[in-house]
Amino acid sequence: MFPERSARSGVTYILRKGLPTIAVTERKRPDGRMQRKFLAALCLHPLAYYTDTWARSQPTSDEVMAHLMLIRCDEHAFWKKSGQHPITDSRAAI
Numbered sequence: 001m002f003p004e005r006s007a008r009s010g011v012t013y014i015l016r017k018g019l020p021t022i023a024v025t026e027r028k029r030p031d032g033r034m035q036r037k038f039l040a041a042l043c044l045h046p047l048a049y050y051t052d053t054w055a056r057s058q059p060t061s062d063e064v065m066a067h068l069m070l071i072r073c074d075e076h077a078f079w080k081k082s083g084q085h086p087i088t089d090s091r092a093a094i
Contacts, residue, residue, distance in 0.1 A: 011039065017064055039087075041086075
């Protein structure tokens, strides 16, 4: 698991091996502390997956690399192609 901050949107993505990527925003509050807001759990399987599981046809490290490359190269396409689950949903795996 590691964070990746988008230079374009300022969204921080928490890339997790074998689980959906978490999108978080941060902003400074008037008192100087940082406030974080969870946006969504982004689930994207570049090739295939097994219904109602986190199992996929690629190794988990390859999926993390696919998420990272999409975030860095075309963040809009990453959001467009990903399944977006609320952070409170069990599919977010929090």
